[in-house]
Amino acid sequence: MFATDNKVLAGVSVPGTPIVDRALEYARQRCEPYLYNHVVRSWLFAARLGQLQGIEHDAEVVAVGTLLHDITLNERFAGPRRFEVEAADLASSFARDGGLDEHRAQLIWDSVALNSTPSIGLYKEAEVALCTAGICLDVIGWQYDRIPSNEIERIVAEFPRLRMKQRMTRCFCHIAEVKPELTYDNFVRDFGERFVADYKAPSAVDFVADAPFPE
Known part of the structure; x- marks a missing residue:
């Protein structure tokens, strides 16, 4: 092995x-x-x-x-x-x-x-x-x-x-810009919140609140 x-x-x-x-x-x-x-x-x-x-x-x-x-x-x-x-x-x-x-x-x-x-x-x-x-x-x-x-x-x-820090940051910001729905539960959210204007990702709070159950 x-x-x-x-x-x-x-x-x-x-x-x-x-x-x-x-x-x-x-x-x-x-x-x-x-x-x-x-x-x-x-x-x-x-x-x-x-x-x-x-x-x-x-x-x-x-x-x-x-x-x-x-x-x-x-x-x-x-x-x-x-x-x-x-x-x-x-x-x-x-x-x-x-x-x-x-x-x-x-x-x-x-x-x-x-x-x-x-x-x-x-x-x-x-x-x-x-x-x-x-x-x-x-x-x-x-x-x-x-x-x-x-x-x-x-x-x-x-x-x-x-210059990995700067170049990797650009990649993460790109994801936050074009696919914010992929960032709600991972570290890319941090880059979106810090660097991307008008960034908004789904919230786990909303997912729980909107679960399709009567209570």
Whole structure:
């Protein structure tokens, strides 16, 4: 189950198996350079967090999940579902087409779909939790101190951030502008409320109040 053919990337030992190499190329084709660098850094951070903490995990699943978690995040996104769900379907299909069994494909689906919901993802299987942790480290600095600073510096030097904060913010604002109905129960609402004029998303309060029951 666990990958054994390893290579070293930015100082981190990671699986060098065919499906991981294909996931790297797939991400490179689908993502803008800043976003490609983000998903690679997220993978390396996830791998390193697992190694430093001695967490047994399927390294190929973590690789594919982190590398493909943002393949639908761009300023052209038009739904019809949350970008995480759209990406999860693509990633799990990629995994199945690459020969991974249903269990591993499902772990990848969960890793991608929950990548921006750490309050759930961090408490799932080790693979999902590590994907979530690596992504959160790169986006918000969560567990930043768990990895030696020289290792983080090397990873960022080899895969620069390329103004990720500003570019990712534009993507989130685009979703809030064109698909506010997809943001009512997730973090994109925060970007809509902060940056998008006349932004208004559905409210869970209204959903409860309008439920079709007599009481």
